[in-house]
Amino acid sequence: MGRTNDKTVKEALGLMLKVYKIKRKFDETAVIAHWADLVGKPAANRTKELFILNRKLFIRMDSSVIKNELVRMRLDIIEKINEQAETELITEIILL
Secondary structure: OOOOOOOOHHHHHHHHHHHOOOHHHHHHHHHHHOHHHHHOHHHHHOEEEEEEEOOEEEEEEOOHHHHHHHHHOHHHHHHHHHHHHOOOOOOEEEEO
């Protein structure tokens, strides 16, 4: 016998994040935490600074070669991030 208000842990956490209005910050933190999965370990190792401000992802790299690769992959990275977050989390990537 199931109750009508039973929720899975995932649904309950999602609801909690929405109620406390911290879902965007949670998703932004997840992007930074999983940066190596998004761009690969070599690019992640060369990343010196990574932060999100006003839906813009700011990246500081210490390798010009990898920086140029990220410029070419910019739209793919934005698409991956937004797909995983299930919302428009990032609109632009700025390489410093």
